[in-house]
Amino acid sequence: MSIEIKVNGRKHSVNTSPETSLLTVLRDHLGLTGSKYGCGEGECGACTVLVNGYSRRSCIMKVGDLHGQPVTTIEGLEQEGKLHPVQQAFLEAEAFQCAYCTVGMIMTTVAMLNAMPNPTDEQAIEFLNGNICRCGTYPRILRAVHLAAERMPKGEAR
Amino acid sequence: MSERKQPEEMRTVEAIEPERYEAFAPPSYHFDLERRDFLKVVGGGIGVFLVMGEPAAALAQESGRPQFRFRMPPLPKNVGAWLHIAPNGAVTVFTGKVEVGQNIRTSLAQQVAEELKVAVDAISMVMGDTARTPFDMGTFGSRTTPTMGPQLRRVGATAREILIGLAAERWNADKKTLVAENGAVRDPATGKTLGYGELATGQTLAKTIISTDPLEPPADWTVAGKPLAKVGAVEFVTGRHRYPSDIVVPGLHYGKVLRPAAFGATLETLDASAAKAMPGVTVVHDGNFVGVVAPTLEEAEKALGLLKATWKTAPQISNAELFAYLKQNVLPESEAEEDRLRHETGSVESGMADAPKKFEATYTVEYIAHAPLEPRAAVAVWQGGKVTAWTGTQRPFAVRDALADTFHLAKDDARVLMPDMGSGYGGKHTPECAIEAARLSRGAGKPVKLIWTREEEFTWAYFRPAGVIDVRAGLGADGKLVAWEMHNYNSGPSAVMTPYDVPNQRISFHPTKYPLRQGSYRALAATANHFARESAMSELAHMAGADQLEFRLKHLSDERLKAVFLAAAKKFGWPRAKTAPGQGFGIGGGIEKGGRVAACAEVAVDEKSGEVKVTHVVVAFECGAIVNQDGLNNQVSGAQVMGLGGALFEAIEFADGKILNPMFSKYRVPRFKDLPEIEVVLVDRVDRPPAGAGETPICGLAPAIANAIFDATGTRLRAMPLAPHGLKKADPTPPAPRAAAEPA
Numbered sequence: 001m002s003i004e005i006k007v008n009g010r011k012h013s014v015n016t017s018p019e020t021s022l023l024t025v026l027r028d029h030l031g032l033t034g035s036k037y038g039c040g041e042g043e044c045g046a047c048t049v050l051v052n053g054y055s056r057r058s059c060i061m062k063v064g065d066l067h068g069q070p071v072t073t074i075e076g077l078e079q080e081g082k083l084h085p086v087q088q089a090f091l092e093a094e095a096f097q098c099a100y101c102t103v104g105m106i107m108t109t110v111a112m113l114n115a116m117p118n119p120t121d122e123q124a125i126e127f128l129n130g131n132i133c134r135c136g137t138y139p140r141i142l143r144a145v146h147l148a149a150e151r152m153p154k155g156e157a158r
Numbered sequence: 159m160s161e162r163k164q165p166e167e168m169r170t171v172e173a174i175e176p177e178r179y180e181a182f183a184p185p186s187y188h189f190d191l192e193r194r195d196f197l198k199v200v201g202g203g204i205g206v207f208l209v210m211g212e213p214a215a216a217l218a219q220e221s222g223r224p225q226f227r228f229r230m231p232p233l234p235k236n237v238g239a240w241l242h243i244a245p246n247g248a249v250t251v252f253t254g255k256v257e258v259g260q261n262i263r264t265s266l267a268q269q270v271a272e273e274l275k276v277a278v279d280a281i282s283m284v285m286g287d288t289a290r291t292p293f294d295m296g297t298f299g300s301r302t303t304p305t306m307g308p309q310l311r312r313v314g315a316t317a318r319e320i321l322i323g324l325a326a327e328r329w330n331a332d333k334k335t336l337v338a339e340n341g342a343v344r345d346p347a348t349g350k351t352l353g354y355g356e357l358a359t360g361q362t363l364a365k366t367i368i369s370t371d372p373l374e375p376p377a378d379w380t381v382a383g384k385p386l387a388k389v390g391a392v393e394f395v396t397g398r399h400r401y402p403s404d405i406v407v408p409g410l411h412y413g414k415v416l417r418p419a420a421f422g423a424t425l426e427t428l429d430a431s432a433a434k435a436m437p438g439v440t441v442v443h444d445g446n447f448v449g450v451v452a453p454t455l456e457e458a459e460k461a462l463g464l465l466k467a468t469w470k471t472a473p474q475i476s477n478a479e480l481f482a483y484l485k486q487n488v489l490p491e492s493e494a495e496e497d498r499l500r501h502e503t504g505s506v507e508s509g510m511a512d513a514p515k516k517f518e519a520t521y522t523v524e525y526i527a528h529a530p531l532e533p534r535a536a537v538a539v540w541q542g543g544k545v546t547a548w549t550g551t552q553r554p555f556a557v558r559d560a561l562a563d564t565f566h567l568a569k570d571d572a573r574v575l576m577p578d579m580g581s582g583y584g585g586k587h588t589p590e591c592a593i594e595a596a597r598l599s600r601g602a603g604k605p606v607k608l609i610w611t612r613e614e615e616f617t618w619a620y621f622r623p624a625g626v627i628d629v630r631a632g633l634g635a636d637g638k639l640v641a642w643e644m645h646n647y648n649s650g651p652s653a654v655m656t657p658y659d660v661p662n663q664r665i666s667f668h669p670t671k672y673p674l675r676q677g678s679y680r681a682l683a684a685t686a687n688h689f690a691r692e693s694a695m696s697e698l699a700h701m702a703g704a705d706q707l708e709f710r711l712k713h714l715s716d717e718r719l720k721a722v723f724l725a726a727a728k729k730f731g732w733p734r735a736k737t738a739p740g741q742g743f744g745i746g747g748g749i750e751k752g753g754r755v756a757a758c759a760e761v762a763v764d765e766k767s768g769e770v771k772v773t774h775v776v777v778a779f780e781c782g783a784i785v786n787q788d789g790l791n792n793q794v795s796g797a798q799v800m801g802l803g804g805a806l807f808e809a810i811e812f813a814d815g816k817i818l819n820p821m822f823s824k825y826r827v828p829r830f831k832d833l834p835e836i837e838v839v840l841v842d843r844v845d846r847p848p849a850g851a852g853e854t855p856i857c858g859l860a861p862a863i864a865n866a867i868f869d870a871t872g873t874r875l876r877a878m879p880l881a882p883h884g885l886k887k888a889d890p891t892p893p894a895p896r897a898a899a900e901p902a
Contacts, residue, residue, distance in 0.1 A: 006792035016454065016456060017456060019456075020456045021456075024454075024455050024456055025891035027404075028412070028455050029454075031399065031406065032395070032397075033397070033403075033404035033406070034397020035397070036396070036401075036403070036531070036532065036580070037403065037533075037609060038531050038532070038533075038612065038822075039612040039821065039822045040613075041612070041821055041822065041823055042611055043821065043822035043823045044531065044612075044822050046531055060583075061424055073397070074396065074397035075396075075397060077396075082544055082764070083392070083395065083396070084442060087395040087396065088395075090395045091387075091391055091395050092389060093791065094387055094391070094788060095258035096259075096391075096394060097260070097261065097792060097796055098258060098259025098394075098530075098531070098578075098579065098580050098582070099259065099388075099391075099394035099395075099399070099580075100259075100401060100530075100531045100532045100579075100580030101531050102394050102395060102579065103395075103397045106395060115428070117271070124830075125830040125833070126831075126833055128830050129829050129830045129831050130829075131830075132531060132822065132829060133317065133531070134529060134530055134531045134581060134583070134800065134827065135259050135581060135796045135799075135800070136795065136797065136798065136799025136800045137792065137795075137796055137799075138799060138816060138828075138829075138830050139795060139801045139833065139836055140792065140795075141830075142830075
């Protein structure tokens with residue numbers, strides 16, 4: 001059947017079952033491979049996207065449960081060719097090694113800063129604890145979070 | 159700057175035979191011809207080819223007897239890498255090494271840039287493509303920096319000398335007076351400048367180097383030795399980088415493999431009728447191999463679920479019997495001879511007999527998983543009887559060979575490409591996913607993508623070997639070790655030797671039968687052997703009434719190791735006075751793969767809950783001259799985080815041929831909340847050649863934590879993971895020392 005979804009400001013019609021995971025729709029139907037498969041049970045955060053501005057695990061969210069809510073993926077963060085402040089901060093803090101977790105970390109951080117513009121280390125750790133980095137770059141990710149928090153335009157949730 | 163040899167005679171290419179890519183890859187080929195072909199294929203310019211002059215025996219990483227043994231043949235005298243300068247000035251380096259997050263795409267480019275005198279971002283690295291890069295054993299064993307790094311520097315230096323020579327010819331100048339800088343050759347006397355592209359235009363120059371041209375000593379490095387951002391980093395923060403699992407080709411279909419009910423199970427019955435009835439679905443069945451191919455991932459998943467199979471299984475051992483099994487199943491002397499390690503100095507018996515204090519203990523390590531965040535993935539395409547596979551692997555050429563073997567192809571009819579992947583940590587040496595994708599693709603007649611699920615990755619990959627390590631030691635009246643005996647069962651011989659001065663030693667690695675598929679890991683057995691030895695050293699220090707650090711220094715004549723122990727201790731403030739209940743401090747370190755590491759750990763043990771929290775880690779590391787400071791810092795820090803998991807809570811649970819915790823909700827890996835304060839001290843020895851850094855830094859942490867827990871609580875934990883459920887429920891049956899440590 002055909003399902004309508006809105007991703008990064010664009011409407012798409014996808015021919016699949018409502019039971020299909022949002023991750024599969026994004027990656028394999030829409031070609032948005034920035035979001036990653038890591039566990040399939042919402043435990044690692046590699047597939048994190050924003051649904052209505054909140055971070056969601058797209059691997060365990062059924063596409064049929066979106067009910068028209070807009071989805072933002074990493075591909076939708078850049079504006080007019082300019083990196084989002086969180087992307088820029090991860091870049092500058094070199095907050096990755098293999099970087100497979102990076103997209104999920106960035107999306108989770110965007111959601112966090114939307115809700116909490118200036119998180120403490122403790123708050124950031126709490127918020128990001130569901131995201132796994134097997135290369136162990138957590139200290140750098142925390143640095144990137146603070147760097148991004150300093151630079152994010154305030155009161156401008158995206 | 160050091161004096162350089164005159165470049166070898168340069169040869170101009172005449173005979174041209176296009177499209178002979180295939181000849182570049184395999185070992186033992188007729189080099190001259192391909193070299194010329196290469197320049198034709200790439201459209202002229204300048205090529206510098208590095209011929210491996212020495213059989214690099216050191217390449218054979220101690221492999222812990224994985225099922226896939228790496229029978230390392232001595233390297234043939236073949237090309238190890240090459241560099242091309244195109245008429246448009248583009249510099250491309252071809253190497254069979256792969257980027258898995260260890261940052262060699264950047265650090266290798268940095269070393270070429272250093273010699274060639276170009277900006278790092280002017281260099282493209284073509285890596286791990288069996289049709290375009292020279293043969294390479296694989297990216298493991300911390301060999302890239304010590305071997306490929308210097309080799310590429312030589313290649314870069316040679317290219318620079320060729321360019322200077324060309325400019326000298328052009329200007330009729332003495333080449334000694336010319337300088338290479340910023341991608342151009344300049345004559346300081348006349349101010350004339352020629353870009354590398356201009357110099358390469360109209361050329362078909364190929365040069366071979368074998369010898370060890372003198373290199374710029376590390377102290378003179380201008381580009382290498384500095385922090386440098388990851389090459390192409392913007393591709394990663396934007397999600398544009400295509401990992402193996404992101405590869406898409408026209409007409410792509412999706413595959414799924416039906417996994418047996420248990421290890422070693424054989425297929426009894428299969429009813430595939432419901433799956434076959436799905437439109438567009440192909441069922442591929444060949445012996446025990448059953449898989450499905452469908453136009454979409456969700457249809458493939460559905461088809462897989464519709465397969466009805468019964469399997470014949472056999473009872474197998476579980477965690478409870480693991481360590482007894484390993485001890486009881488030592489391979490007979492006639493088997494696995496090459497894997498054994500026996501070292502004997504003096505007489506342990508007489509040393510022990512004379513020792514007033516004797517020590518004996520057994521340490522164990524469980525099976526653990528690499529759990530790279532990107533599971534195994536492959537995209538396979540057949541065309542005209544040839545197969546191409548994109549896959550995540552640390553050994554693209556081994557995967558190519560395996561594909562050729564499996565499908566009875568000539569090696570050149572299988573091509574493997576390795577896009578920078580979601581890491582491996584020694585866990586992606588094997589070819590299974592690419593073979594499965596290729597099987598499905600051939601069976602269905604479609605290009606197929608296969609991504610292993612997390613459960614498959616946890617179950618059907620391989621594990622870091624479990625092991626039992628027995629230690630016996632004698633302490634003299636002067637508080638110094640007189641005898642040291644250590645026996646490792648199954649986990650491997652890496653770093654089993656002690657760096658400490660003991661007159662009487664017996665050290666052995668005993669290969670055994672083992673119940674789970676096992677293989678390489680970050681530093682492999684060095685983690686287990688360091689855990690046992692460094693725990694024992696602190697136990698012995700305690701027995702001697704000495705400080706953990708002082709006791710070690712008293713037995714050390716390796717100045718480099720001493721230096722890292724002292725550097726870590728200084729930063730940590732060793733010895734520290736306790737300021738809170740449940741607080742403890744420990745130290746551990748050693749030598750592995752040419753590097754020296756020492757770690758100090760502080761733990762806080764909650765007296766009520768038994769929860770163990772590592773609060774502070776200082777790690778000092780020395781691997782010779784530092785190539786990329788920031789990249790190295792990242793590796794060393796990351797190794798502490800990863801090491802924390804194996805030290806405290808990671809363990810594969812298994813029974814009857816099944817993995818019982820094959821998911822992140824059941825297999826705990828380090829998360830943000832586990833993060834201690836980590837301080838990295840890098841000791842830069844510009845007087846020494848660089849050694850690899852991906853592995854060794856992981857070795858010191860586990861024993862440092864075990865020693866800190868003892869310091870905090872008086873409880874000695876000898877099993878890794880140390881405290882999977884906190885201290886109170888640490889382990890229902892902690893492996894007790896075989897004999898109490900008591901004075902004779």
